[in-house]
Amino acid sequence: MIFIKARKKEKEILTKRFKDLTYEPLSNLLFEKSLEEIMEYSKQDLEQFLPTNYLSRPLFKTVLIQEIISLNKNMKGDFKLKLKLIYRKLDLHQFTLARLKSKRWDEVATGIVEINEMDLTEALPEMERLVSNKNFYIRSNAVATQLNLSNDKNLTVLANQKYPLSSWQQMKYLRIIKFLSTQDLVKIIYLLESDNVSVRIFGIRLVRYLGRVDWIAKLSEMYPTASLSEKVEILRSFNALNAESELNHVHNALYSDQEELCLIAAQTLENIGDENSQALLIQRLGMIQSFVLEKAILTSLATLNKDVFLNFVSTSTKASYLKIKNHLLDPVLSNV
Amino acid sequence: MYSLLFNILVDLLGIFFLFYSFSIIVFYLLTTVLSALEMRDHLRKNKFADYKDIITSPLAPSISIIAPAYNEASTVVQNVKSLLSLHYGKFEVILVNDGSKDDSINKLIENFQLVKTEYAYNEAITAKPVRGVYKSSNSSYSKLTVVDKENGGKADALNVGINISLNEIIACIDVDCILSSDSLTRMMRPFMEETNRQVIAVGGVIGVANNCDVKDGTVTQYRVPETLLGRFQVIEYFRSFLMGRMAWTRVNGLMLISGAFGFFKRDLVMKVGGYFPKTVGEDMELMVRMRRYMEENKLPYKVGFIPDPLCWTEVPESEQILSRQRNRWMRGTIETLQLHQKIRLNPEYGIMGMVSYPFWAIFEKMAPIFEVLGVIYTIAMIITGDISALYFIGLFIVIYFFSIMISSFSILYEEIAYNNYKSSKDLNKLIKTILIEPFVIHPKLMWWGLKGHWDFIKGKGGWGVMIRKGFDKATDKQKVTE
Numbered sequence: 075m076i077f078i079k080a081r082k083k084e085k086e087i088l089t090k091r092f093k094d095l096t097y098e099p100l101s102n103l104l105f106e107k108s109l110e111e112i113m114e115y116s117k118q119d120l121e122q123f124l125p126t127n128y129l130s131r132p133l134f135k136t137v138l139i140q141e142i143i144s145l146n147k148n149m150k151g152d153f154k155l156k157l158k159l160i161y162r163k164l165d166l167h168q169f170t171l172a173r174l175k176s177k178r179w180d181e182v183a184t185g186i187v188e189i190n191e192m193d194l195t196e197a198l199p200e201m202e203r204l205v206s207n208k209n210f211y212i213r214s215n216a217v218a219t220q221l222n223l224s225n226d227k228n229l230t231v232l233a234n235q236k237y238p239l240s241s242w243q244q245m246k247y248l249r250i251i252k253f254l255s256t257q258d259l260v261k262i263i264y265l266l267e268s269d270n271v272s273v274r275i276f277g278i279r280l281v282r283y284l285g286r287v288d289w290i291a292k293l294s295e296m297y298p299t300a301s302l303s304e305k306v307e308i309l310r311s312f313n314a315l316n317a318e319s320e321l322n323h324v325h326n327a328l329y330s331d332q333e334e335l336c337l338i339a340a341q342t343l344e345n346i347g348d349e350n351s352q353a354l355l356i357q358r359l360g361m362i363q364s365f366v367l368e369k370a371i372l373t374s375l376a377t378l379n380k381d382v383f384l385n386f387v388s389t390s391t392k393a394s395y396l397k398i399k400n401h402l403l404d405p406v407l408s409n410v
Numbered sequence: 411m412y413s414l415l416f417n418i419l420v421d422l423l424g425i426f427f428l429f430y431s432f433s434i435i436v437f438y439l440l441t442t443v444l445s446a447l448e449m450r451d452h453l454r455k456n457k458f459a460d461y462k463d464i465i466t467s468p469l470a471p472s473i474s475i476i477a478p479a480y481n482e483a484s485t486v487v488q489n490v491k492s493l494l495s496l497h498y499g500k501f502e503v504i505l506v507n508d509g510s511k512d513d514s515i516n517k518l519i520e521n522f523q524l525v526k527t528e529y530a531y532n533e534a535i536t537a538k539p540v541r542g543v544y545k546s547s548n549s550s551y552s553k554l555t556v557v558d559k560e561n562g563g564k565a566d567a568l569n570v571g572i573n574i575s576l577n578e579i580i581a582c583i584d585v586d587c588i589l590s591s592d593s594l595t596r597m598m599r600p601f602m603e604e605t606n607r608q609v610i611a612v613g614g615v616i617g618v619a620n621n622c623d624v625k626d627g628t629v630t631q632y633r634v635p636e637t638l639l640g641r642f643q644v645i646e647y648f649r650s651f652l653m654g655r656m657a658w659t660r661v662n663g664l665m666l667i668s669g670a671f672g673f674f675k676r677d678l679v680m681k682v683g684g685y686f687p688k689t690v691g692e693d694m695e696l697m698v699r700m701r702r703y704m705e706e707n708k709l710p711y712k713v714g715f716i717p718d719p720l721c722w723t724e725v726p727e728s729e730q731i732l733s734r735q736r737n738r739w740m741r742g743t744i745e746t747l748q749l750h751q752k753i754r755l756n757p758e759y760g761i762m763g764m765v766s767y768p769f770w771a772i773f774e775k776m777a778p779i780f781e782v783l784g785v786i787y788t789i790a791m792i793i794t795g796d797i798s799a800l801y802f803i804g805l806f807i808v809i810y811f812f813s814i815m816i817s818s819f820s821i822l823y824e825e826i827a828y829n830n831y832k833s834s835k836d837l838n839k840l841i842k843t844i845l846i847e848p849f850v851i852h853p854k855l856m857w858w859g860l861k862g863h864w865d866f867i868k869g870k871g872g873w874g875v876m877i878r879k880g881f882d883k884a885t886d887k888q889k890v891t892e
Contacts, residue, residue: 079825180454187458210605211458242602245469246460272605283468365532394530401530406545 092137099123143191183211190219233264238272282311290317313342344374444657461595471578472500476571477585483512487521498594504571509561523548535684537569538562565685565692584670593720600714611674612714613667615651618644619722632830641843643725648820659715663766669693671721683887691742702884705759733858740862778859817844
């Protein structure tokens, strides 16, 4: 125990020391040298800024890369270019690329993260191989890197994914795609037509998250043959994008045997429903027993037309309706 | 004739105890290896997790934190404030006042500007009547819902909280627990990461807060407790959480998520009918029932566990309170195993039926009985002269050092992974505790366990007939009415 603890402590001390040793040279290079000056430096010139006796040590290189990446995340413009130049001139990219050959999955994944952060586009062919890796972390980071560096607006790397996408991966890719879509419109069609259901679901969510009303027609076309999870997501997207043209689908969903779908439909109607929807909501109420559904439907009705809602609940003797009415009329519960 | 029978009995018992001891050693060695592998993987995975994204991502699941409170007036306001300040986007806090006899509810009303509402409460899971649902008129506390109900015990209060909850994940916690500000983001990772299976629940480590400094809801300075009982529980928690539960997670056989800090998929909890209030081991019982549901419906699933220090609680340092707690834990274990005897060695229930259940039955439930029998057997052998002193001493030393080795490994895991107890004085105190634990504390634990068995036989606290009969299916709990 003492041996392992001592080794761990030694590594911690060395890491801290190396961090301190890289701080000043990197600051000098960033703030005192221009981009042109750094461009003219050779590897040996740059090494003079750093403690040369440690340069060959893998831990020092790891710490140096971490510091460069950390600065790169927090800086803009020329500073980013300077950092990438320093990274390349010191041949740290070779160290990063060598990580991809490691047998340890976390080493490979670390290499991929570094490639992504430092824009090593020459590693893209290697990423193509890794996007289908069976290890979740290697695969996730390789796809993220490919999305980030390839500038592929068709998102083909995602569309061709064979493995299911987890919410975690989707969260990560969403951040990248949001950034890509600020520069140019990304094409979601390939995701929506993917053979992988989780990719299609992500595509449907993207329509919503990116506010792409131009894809509502495509979602509408997909709806009749979609799976339950896809239908739920499509309805959510209709709701988020105020897709009033899709009321027919929403009305059909309201009559679904699937409670989840019916619930989402009721919530969607609260936002986009019309007079016809009010009648359908009341009709549907007569066919259900679920309290959760009753509450969702009455909430929709109350939002769409308060008079119709009050008239309906006042003529009904059902205890649950009265309970829901009191809830909906309580101002403190307006958002619950 | 009698002598022959006696000799056969002695030999059979000898073989049984040998086999039992050997099995324990094998199980603990396996636990050590599996937990080490799981911990290594967890630490490696952690390097690639950007938890900041979860806070604002629309893809992150929404959470309902449910905290039952009974006579907690002195701390409840501060504890609720601490829960409301957790770093997460989509969450609500449901404080269930379980018929407290003190002025908890008045303090909450006063401090959070609560008003009684016309909340449409739906009793999807049967529970004691709700007296009122309160919301704050101050929008700063919009995430808070306070439910006042008649006293029915922790499980009943949690069921009311589940009925009120609106979100995808429910987090059941003890209101006096200290939660780290990033606890929600970290606990959500397993729910979000899995690709092929549904993660039905995620458990977390409970740390010992006694004698530690706490600032802004996080333990800032770790110190081991002053008392031996407190220090023993630090080691026991390391063994249980960092070794035991990590190893079970490795093989997806985790049957217990602590009631003080557990996260569950709400839809599944609803399907199985929520907590069973007639057992004192409601946390383990719910977990087993949820797993049973998944197995019975042939749905791929996983139970996750996060070993990061995210939650702390004050452990009992008095023998009287600790003995009551252990008695309750033992009864809870017996009741759960009894309720779910159908899964025992039943291959239809996979690893839970074939490995986890037998382990709990033999090495947790029966441990006090077998150990006491073992001591009686050894004493009898010494008296009759059927055991050599050398053999006895040798065996004793081997077992003693084995127990020290296992406990040392648990400390080592903590040191390598988190290194919270930085002071060498603390480490020394923990090592001293390990050395004396088998002589000073372990016999007491066995005694309290035996008393738990006795109380179960007497029918204390539980729901006798129902528990003896057990559930035929995971959804049977829903048929149970008061």
